Amino acid sequence: MRGHFRQWLEWLALGGLLAFAQVSWAASSQMAVITAPDTPHLTFDQNTLRNIYLKRIFVDGRGRRITPVNLPSGAPLRKAFAHTILHMDDDQLQDYWNKQYFQGVSPPYVLASPDAVVQFVAKTPGAIGYVAVCQVDATVRVVMTITLPSRPGDELPACPGHQALP
Amino acid sequence: MNRYLCRLLGHGVAVLLLGTAYASGAMAADNGDSTGSVWQPAPYTLGQGLYFPGTGLRIGGYADFNFYDVQGTRSSYNVRDLSLFLTQDIGTQWQLFTEIEAANPVSSRGRTDVDDAELDVERLYIDYHVNPYLNFRFGKFLTPVGEWNLVHADPLTWTISRPLSTSAAFALHATGAMMFGTLPVKGNDLDYWVFADDTKNLNIGDDQDNAYTNFGTAETLQNNFRQAFGGRVLYHLSGDSLSIGASALSYELESPRDKYFLSGLDFNWTTHYISFTGEAIYRSSTDNRPDERGGFVQTEIPLWRRFYFIERYERYRSSTPEQTSTIRTTAINFKPIEGIVLKVEYRDGTHNLSLAPTGWLASAAILF
Numbered sequence: 001m002r003g004h005f006r007q008w009l010e011w012l013a014l015g016g017l018l019a020f021a022q023v024s025w026a027a028s029s030q031m032a033v034i035t036a037p038d039t040p041h042l043t044f045d046q047n048t049l050r051n052i053y054l055k056r057i058f059v060d061g062r063g064r065r066i067t068p069v070n071l072p073s074g075a076p077l078r079k080a081f082a083h084t085i086l087h088m089d090d091d092q093l094q095d096y097w098n099k100q101y102f103q104g105v106s107p108p109y110v111l112a113s114p115d116a117v118v119q120f121v122a123k124t125p126g127a128i129g130y131v132a133v134c135q136v137d138a139t140v141r142v143v144m145t146i147t148l149p150s151r152p153g154d155e156l157p158a159c160p161g162h163q164a165l166p
Numbered sequence: 167m168n169r170y171l172c173r174l175l176g177h178g179v180a181v182l183l184l185g186t187a188y189a190s191g192a193m194a195a196d197n198g199d200s201t202g203s204v205w206q207p208a209p210y211t212l213g214q215g216l217y218f219p220g221t222g223l224r225i226g227g228y229a230d231f232n233f234y235d236v237q238g239t240r241s242s243y244n245v246r247d248l249s250l251f252l253t254q255d256i257g258t259q260w261q262l263f264t265e266i267e268a269a270n271p272v273s274s275r276g277r278t279d280v281d282d283a284e285l286d287v288e289r290l291y292i293d294y295h296v297n298p299y300l301n302f303r304f305g306k307f308l309t310p311v312g313e314w315n316l317v318h319a320d321p322l323t324w325t326i327s328r329p330l331s332t333s334a335a336f337a338l339h340a341t342g343a344m345m346f347g348t349l350p351v352k353g354n355d356l357d358y359w360v361f362a363d364d365t366k367n368l369n370i371g372d373d374q375d376n377a378y379t380n381f382g383t384a385e386t387l388q389n390n391f392r393q394a395f396g397g398r399v400l401y402h403l404s405g406d407s408l409s410i411g412a413s414a415l416s417y418e419l420e421s422p423r424d425k426y427f428l429s430g431l432d433f434n435w436t437t438h439y440i441s442f443t444g445e446a447i448y449r450s451s452t453d454n455r456p457d458e459r460g461g462f463v464q465t466e467i468p469l470w471r472r473f474y475f476i477e478r479y480e481r482y483r484s485s486t487p488e489q490t491s492t493i494r495t496t497a498i499n500f501k502p503i504e505g506i507v508l509k510v511e512y513r514d515g516t517h518n519l520s521l522a523p524t525g526w527l528a529s530a531a532i533l534f
Contacts, residue, residue: 042298047350051298056348056355058295065258065295087405091472092436094504096406098213098533099317104253104263104293106214106224126258 030133031081033144034121040066040128044143050085052128054096055105060126067127068108069117077114080148081130212505213321213533215251222255227265228533230320236382236513236525240276247320249288259296265289287371289339303344303361306370309391310344310359310398311336311413312432312445321507321531324443324474325497327380329462330482330521335449336415336428337391338375341368355402363394363417377486380522387486390420396428409434413447422486425452431461441466456485472501476511484521491518507531 033049041061042048051057053068060066071078073090082088088096097107111117117129122139129140136142210216215226227250235241248268255261267288273280291305308316314323314332344361377387396415403410413430432445446461460482467475476497483490497511510528518524 047353047355048298051348051355056357057298058301059259059297061297063259063295063297087407092406094213098505099322101214101226101251101533102228102317102319102322104251104261106217106253 029148031077031084031130031146031148032133032136032142033128033130033146034118034136034140035128035143036122036125037139037141038125039141039143040064040126042066046085046144046146049128049144050087053081053086053108055100055107065126067124069120069127069129070108070110071114071117071130072110072112077130077132081146084146084148212503215253215534224251224253226251226253226534228319228321228531230529230531232320232326232381232527232529234326234381234525234527236527237523238384238519239382239523242273242275242280242381244273244280245271249319256292259294261293261295263289263291263293290370299347299349300345301347303346304342306339306341307344307361309337309340309363309394309396309415310346310361311396311415311428311430311447312398313400313409313411313434313443314445319531319533320529321505321533324464324466324476324499325478325495325511326509326527326529327495327511327513327522329445329464329478329480330378330380330484330491330493331445331447331460331462331480333379333389334377334387334460334482334484334521335389335426335447335458336417337363337365337389337394337419339365340391340394341365341370342394351401357400357402358397359399360397361395363391365390365394365420366392378521381527382523382525384520384523385487388421392418392420392423394418398430407436422455424455426450439468451485456488457483458485459483466499474499480515482521487520489517489520491521492516493518493522505533507533 033044041064048057052066057066082093086093100106111120111129114131114135117131118135118137118140121127121129133145215224217224227248229248230246231243232246233241233243246269248271250266252264253261265288267286269284269286271283273282287306289306289308291303291307294302296302308318310316312332314329315338317323318328318332320326340361340363342361342363342365344359346357346359349356349358374388375390377389378385394415394417396413396417398411398413400409400411402408411432413428413432415428416426417428418425426449428447428449430445430447433443435442442463442465444461444463447459449458460480462478462480464476464478469475476495476499478495480493481490482493493513493515495511495513497509500508502508508530510526512526513522514524515522
């Protein structure tokens with residue numbers, strides 16, 4: 001009886017660990033698209049977001065400049081964003097931006113970290129950024145959340161010390 | 167333009183870029199309000215230009231060095247293009263762009279220096295962004311026919327030589343007004359360009375649009391617009407992996423003075439292992455001048471990282487001279503680092519001597 005109880009406890013603990021791991025993954029694989037509290041006059045969907053980040057859309061519906069910002073090249077979240085939203089790999093994107101540069105169009109600004117993205121977006125009207133959901137704070141508005149597909153080797157970093165918004 | 171002036175310009179641009187990059191730690195990205203903030207300027211990288219956040223100014227450009235040994239002329243080398251781009255944001259909805267080009271600042275045939283340098287305003291326009299789907303452009307811009315003419319800089323093209331169907335039948339530049347943008351259509355993107363040209367009254371610079379731009383060509387036909395009206399659409403499918411474009415253009419050329427109608431089709435299909443590109447045009451005239459028609463199909467195969475093998479076949483029926491040429495081009499395109507492109511190609515064909523003579527070409531190009 002005691003042995004059965006111990007085994008039952010072990011299974012329960014294992015199940016709890018697995019559930020916890022799944023919840024953690026689910027949380028870390030959610031990306032939030034953020035703007036300043038005064039949101040650009042746009043209908044946000046994946047296609048619009050793609051065109052903003054490819055600089056095919058320059059202003060919102062009121063003629064206000066839109067400023068998309070990127071994380072540094074090599075950041076797991078940027079890779080996930082490029083794969084999920086832009087549907088381009090690094091070489092394709094580089095070729096795309098070289099051609100756009102010839103037309104006078106430059107790629108989105110690069111900021112050093114998710115914290116920098118949140119701070120920049122909060123203070124810059126028309127700015128748009130993306131961070132993990134757990135990195136969002138009350139200074140910005142979430143206009144879209146994107147569930148990222150699981151890609152082995154491209155797991156997103158955890159967010160210690162951050163409080164995710166509900 | 168005096169060649170020494172062009173050289174001076176070239177050296178000046180180089181010194182300006184190097185000096186500015188060294189002295190100010192110039193930025194490729196905006197850093198916003200940097201005082202005590204967590205965001206930092208991105209370092210300068212080739213192919214993105216120098217950005218000055220305080221002024222909204224970006225300076226960049228490209229240059230290429232070419233060597234060619236083709237039938238009918240002595241082996242030659244030249245710096246064909248030394249172009250400087252300036253982009254300036256003006257408020258939230260306006261942007262100024264200009265490209266100033268020194269053509270052939272250094273040129274030599276055999277052991278003889280050749281002085282055919284020119285300095286010109288290649289492009290000069292201001293864009294007004296109205297809303298997410300509509301933009302206006304005013305000034306001198308590239309004629310939106312096919313893909314090649316819109317992105318023709320040597321560091322951005324697969325081969326050194328240019329297909330005849332991308333230059334021979336229309337002016338490469340237009341001066342006037344254009345509206346353009348991207349529209350969502352059935353879940354995909356449709357890019358559009360509609361323009362009106364009035365070069366006859368608005369000419370900017372004294373640029374002469376050569377119909378035949380290939381190295382070693384003996385023909386010097388020029389295709390400047392007097393007036394033109396036309397447009398282009400480009401439909402993107404499967405993300406950007408398949409694009410299909412169509413162009414239509416009604417225009418009058420300066421010489422041979424006549425009215426023409428041109429229609430064109432183009433496509434680009436990119437996969438992980440191979441890509442295909444093609445363009446075709448058909449031009450008719452209101453006079454009894456012969457029709458002009460032709461097209462090319464090109465394949466690009468990545469062999470190793472950024473090392474590509476390119477094969478192209480083109481057939482073109484020209485009206486001046488009146489002949490049908492076929493041109494086959496085999497090339498290697500290598501991008502050792504971002505912003506640097508090395509190319510070698512061999513060109514051959516039939517009835518191609520005057521427009522794209524048989525021979526070897528090589529180039530090194532930089533996008534800075």
